Amino acid sequence: MLPLRQVPGTYGLPFFGAISDRHDFFYRQGRDEFFSSRIRTYNSTVFRTNMPPGPFVSSNPRVVALLDAVSFPILFDNDKVEKRNVLDGTFMPSTSFTGGYRVCAFLDTTEPSHALLKRFYLHLLSSRHNSFVPLFLTSLSDLFSGIDDEFSRNGKSSFNTFSDQMSFNFVFRLLCGPNSTPSETNLGSDGPKIVMRWLAIQLAPLGTLGLPKILNYLEDFLLRTLPFPSWIVKSDYKKLYDAFSTAAASTLNEAERFGIKREEALHNIIFMAGFNAYGGMKSQFPILMKWVGSAGAGLHKQLADEIRAVVESEGRITLGALDKMTLTKSVVYEVLRIEPTVPYQYAKAREDLVVHSHDAAFEIKKGEMIFGYQPFATKDPRVFVNPEEFVGHRFVGEGEKLLKYVYWSNGRETEDSTQDNKQCPAKNLVVLMCRLLLVEFFLRYDTCTVEIGNSSSNLGASVTLTSLTRATGN
Template identity: 45%
Template sequence: MWASAMSSAAPPVPTKTIPGSYGLPVLGPLKDRLDYFWFQGPETYFRSRVASHKSTVFRTNMPPTFPFFVGVDPRVVAVLDCSSFSVLFDRSLVDKRNVLVGDYMPSISFTGDTRVVVYLDPSEPDHARVKSFCLDILKRSAATWASSFHSNFDIMFDTLEREIAKGGSASGLVPVQQCIFNFLCRSIVGADPSASPEIGSNGFAMLDTWLALQLMPVTAVPNFPQPLQEILLHSIPYPSFFISGVYRKLYEFVEKHGEEVVLRAETEFGIDKKDAINNILFVLGFNAFGGFSIFLPALLTTVGTDKTGLRERLREEVRRVMQGRPGEARPGFEAVREMELVRATVYETLRLNPPVPLQYGRARDDFTLRSHDAAFQVRKGELLCGYQPLVMRDPEVFEDPETFSPERFKGAAGKEMLKYLFWSNGPQTGAPTAENKQCAAKDYVVETACLLLANIFLRYDEFVCADDGFTVTKLQKAAAAVPVE
């Protein structure tokens, strides 16, 4: 008996066999891995197969593969349009157990031998308890989130200004990561990183290393030469002992300086102390720090390299809104909610550059999957894989989908389009709960990105980045009193 992922209101479409194949054992997955990482790259890998199969749903292999990933099955059903991709949010049809990055799961020794919440399916008893705890952390941090961000924003841009004054340009990645790490530690852990000199100076780099070793087998590494990348980075799972000392220092920092948050996990949510700290570290390091470290540089580079007049329009909106809120020296959450273009710019950047490009889910039972123009039978246990940068360029949904156009998310029509913005493991119109897998910090990510842009255009008349990477080349400070046009 087939369950269905098709809306009863949708027009009928023909049922087809899922095209594509997995190739010969060992050789098929190896060829696909080399295409994915080396010969084509992720986007061309998926685009070329959509073109050859004339379908946005097809069978293929995904890394990691041969030779040392014992028990990892690379076979997936790719779902690359908005209709088929949305099935990944349907709890009744897909299971999210241990499929964060596909059939491969990094050893739980990376997370202190705790199977953290991101690997749990909502049907598992521990999921609701830990997800509720994460939502509670965010709710309690709301009062200080903006002020903590503001103080660290000032440090970040003071640093960039000094570097530009000395060398004419400044690499933005380290100052951004330091800013992100410091304000997230205060907001999530409730601790000042400077309480530990080593964590205060190097905590962001520790998290970078911890993340890299877990995700190396499934991540393309820019500027690392081939075939060395395949031989050294994508052929073996790296053991956690390389960073066990680093993780222990981060664990001890949270245990000592985040004791109030940890105690709340134990007393109010019934979570063991060890599991609480390991989940806090994962939320801090993977979900928050890792996600922001990808998304905020993409946002700043997109705005800083724009040649359509976007920066001028953003500056005008930010200053107009702030002038209409006398007594507020810095933008808060309420102020940025009035900045429609700022928010639309954040949404459009998330559409084209989602921080987590791949989403996975395993079929709970046999069901019928629908794309825009066909239906397909998916078998129980098959792993579905969606590549979001292609999904959110779906030409059936987005007009001129390859073009960066914040205006598509403005007005009533723009709000309607938010149901197709899937970056958070759910639609932007959805809400994270203890019963689903949508990112707990979905709204905080958007608000923080809006705060970043609002602060930039309140502080600077001009903000320019180089076209080749996240390098800031111009920061022209605004006059003390900014007239609003």
């Protein structure tokens, strides 16, 4: 029986404590040191703190932080926690960004619309199951053609530039039909930029502009005094609305057969396409290339040997062939473990709770906000050996037992997304796409080197391919 402790930590003075924590988080300490320093101070991976944005954007920035692999999963227990309006943490952007609707991502599992919309999402993805692989392989062909052309001209190539365009085109075609092309709509080739402007204005209180240190207080005032109004990106959202309302007509017809109003379905599809799908892919694919590219020629040879041997044996790339690539699967899981795309999870306690860490139990009262910083949970040194190190074979063989501690999809990797939980409905598709990207890469190239920078959008990393060694015959 673990000892019952009061949750340590303090929120500081009203109003000023939240601002002080916010400046620690963004400017004085930075994200990881913000949490590490408090773990050391309180000798606990569970403690109280304020989380940005704080006043005035959020009404209550106070949270109980969970920073280990044992306490973190309480955030997935929908019998004990509520997920109403907590997608972005301690504040929620105005519904005017989404046509006046609270889209599925902001709904709690007890709300009837959540199950209906989630069931529709799962149906939508299931109905397109047979088109995933050929459609994504076609998209990857466009990606690598662009990279090759730029590399031949400049001796290096921006992975993000081509990955972003490929990701948006793939999502659009997946949801609207394989013959749909965003460039033939009013979006032209600007779809990725339009989506990012729409997202950036909503999420501005959670980011930074990368201004010089002397301007930190000015930046903080500009980004986190008041939320930005939706009219700033009204014309951008109208373009997305018009494009999807026409191109996704058959998808909207399916939604109506599910009993979802067409207008509500349209705004949910735009959000899923822009925020969940494109936003996730824009971050995830560069993160994948960052870690694999940086791992060196040794791992590259192992991956190339495995991938080429299986494809030669199977004759083509199939789901069965992908399942035989055990190292490739492990590498994808390791990337999802070491740098999850969505680092933060939030929920409110439905009832008085007792949450356990490795060493103690803590009482959390009904209505308190619970916060989890996923990179600490998935790099818990009491679960993973050398947790800060990228280990490509970590999940091979007996290592598969550790998959229950991989939480990137808002749930355990060993569990499935259903209409009754908040786990990513495209969980399996994301893993599949990451594996396909590696397969296509190592069928074309033997090895590469990469240069890593900070993404201008605060999503993932900026990856530049600085060398590419083609596979023999390519």
